[in-house]
Amino acid sequence: MNAPELTEDEYLGLYQRATENGAEWWRVSVADRPENYRLEHGTDHGDRTGAVDIDLVVDAENLRAKLKKWRREGFAIDTDNVDAEHDTAERIAFMPALRRAAALTAAAKQRHMEGAAESVRIGHVDVPCGMDSPLVPRINPAYLFSERFNDIVEDIVENRRVMLIGHTGAGKTSLIEQVAARARHGVLRSNMNGQTTVGDFVGFWTVKGGETLWVDGVLPTAMREGLWLIVDEIDFAEPSILAALTAVLEPHGRLVLKEKGNEIVAPHPAFRLFATANAVGAMSQFRHLYQGANLMNEAFLDRWRVYLLDYLSPAEEADVLIRTLAPQMTRSLAVTLAAIAADCRAAFAREDLSSAFSTRRLLDWAELMLRTGDPERAAGPAIYAKVSPEDAALIRGIIRHHIAPAA
Ligand SMILES: Nc1ncnc2c1ncn2[C@@H]1O[C@H](COP(=O)(O)OP(=O)(O)OP(=O)(O)O)[C@@H](O)[C@H]1O
Ligand SMILES: [Mg+2]
Numbered sequence: 048m049n050a051p052e053l054t055e056d057e058y059l060g061l062y063q064r065a066t067e068n069g070a071e072w073w074r075v076s077v078a079d080r081p082e083n084y085r086l087e088h089g090t091d092h093g094d095r096t097g098a099v100d101i102d103l104v105v106d107a108e109n110l111r112a113k114l115k116k117w118r119r120e121g122f123a124i125d126t127d128n129v130d131a132e133h134d135t136a137e138r139i140a141f142m143p144a145l146r147r148a149a150a151l152t153a154a155a156k157q158r159h160m161e162g163a164a165e166s167v168r169i170g171h172v173d174v175p176c177g178m179d180s181p182l183v184p185r186i187n188p189a190y191l192f193s194e195r196f197n198d199i200v201e202d203i204v205e206n207r208r209v210m211l212i213g214h215t216g217a218g219k220t221s222l223i224e225q226v227a228a229r230a231r232h233g234v235l236r237s238n239m240n241g242q243t244t245v246g247d248f249v250g251f252w253t254v255k256g257g258e259t260l261w262v263d264g265v266l267p268t269a270m271r272e273g274l275w276l277i278v279d280e281i282d283f284a285e286p287s288i289l290a291a292l293t294a295v296l297e298p299h300g301r302l303v304l305k306e307k308g309n310e311i312v313a314p315h316p317a318f319r320l321f322a323t324a325n326a327v328g329a330m331s332q333f334r335h336l337y338q339g340a341n342l343m344n345e346a347f348l349d350r351w352r353v354y355l356l357d358y359l360s361p362a363e364e365a366d367v368l369i370r371t372l373a374p375q376m377t378r379s380l381a382v383t384l385a386a387i388a389a390d391c392r393a394a395f396a397r398e399d400l401s402s403a404f405s406t407r408r409l410l411d412w413a414e415l416m417l418r419t420g421d422p423e424r425a426a427g428p429a430i431y432a433k434v435s436p437e438d439a440a441l442i443r444g445i446i447r448h449h450i451a452p453a454a
Contacts, residue, residue: 182233216405
């Protein structure tokens with residue numbers, strides 16, 4: 048076959064020949080520059096896979112010349128995908144190719160951001176700013192953006208639907224609120240574990256001064272006004288609410304207000320949708336701790352990016368204690384308190400304790416302790432009164448293990 052007669056697609060692939068102790072190959076792929084081809088060369092020795100040792104970009108004419116030369120040298124195109132050596136070459140080529148693709152994606156995003164309005168850097172991510180409004184949460188200056196949060200923040204910028212799952216007080220709501228606070232976006236929250244009806248969520252008709260009026264629920268309000276909506280405890284939501292949500296889970300998904308003559312609500316570009324849950328997906332193993340939570344079906348979950356948010360590490364939590372309660376909170380006090388919280392959580396995970404130990408609870412206890420100078424007295428209203436007597440006894444034991452009584 049004559050190379051120039053091939054269509055572009057047919058140039059691409061793996062050309063290889065057997066050598067004394069393995070195989071030698073050229074891999075032809077489309078280069079980043081238009082009408083150029085990337086040629087990578089490598090050798091495989093038995094089951095030891097060699098790295099790419101030549102990597103160049105050529106134009107079509109040059110490629111045709113190479114193809115002729117390779118054919119003379121005994122290279123043949125491998126069109127059989129299940130061939131083991133082909134697999135080896137593909138395995139080696141995957142990560143370098145992916146890294147290049149990721150770098151191109153980041154560069155494209157950067158160019159896009161440069162043309163955009165004002166933005167604020169959160170972790171590694173530039174987040175476009177919204178407008179000041181009374182619904183913008185207050186900045187918590189002690190809030191710690193962990194390295195793990197970068198992917199989540201990037202998803203927010205990309206307008207993905209983000210669901211945060213994790214134990215109570217792990218920091219699900221505050222993460223979204225603190226991103227919103229810094230980028231100045233208004234936030235609405237709607238809790239599904241309570242009296243939220245589909246009317247509250249979607250909207251309802253009411254009579255006012257003899258006139259019949261439509262009142263938007265939180266979802267259309269957030270969509271029209273470009274607010275961030277957090278659907279808290281989504282695993283407790285009624286099916287009719289989930290049905291309304293499903294429509295807007297696509298990035299540009301519109302809401303149809305059936306009750307209002309099928310009015311269509313298109314999302315404002317700043318609108319973002321979040322959900323939090325304690326017991327879905329990877330957290331299902333803890334369902335018995337969150338009575339009444341519904342299992343969410345996979346098709347619904349697949350429409351979200353679902354992140355499991357664990358408690359902060361003891362080192363991170365000690366930092367948060369210091370940042371929140373400085374200057375009185377010293378590092379050595381903070382490290383001990385964070386270790387107590389970690390031990391309580393381990394007991395909870397073993398099911399020795401039936402109540403979770405949230406960062407919220409730890410901060411509250413620490414604050415009261417600084418006021419009273421007495422960990423045990425502070426633990427009364429901050430911890431013991433909120434849990435069963437058995438749990439209180441166990442937590443008291445953990446605290447005593449870390450803090451010797453005053454001399
Ligand atoms: N990264 C952090 N930096 C500083 N404080 C934090 C951090 N994460 C959590 N906290 C503290 O813990 C408190 C509880 O977090 P948050 O309310 O976000 O938890 P949650 O996971 O939404 O809990 P729930 O499931 O009960 O709604 C916050 O008010 C905040 O004070
Ligand atoms: Mg919350």
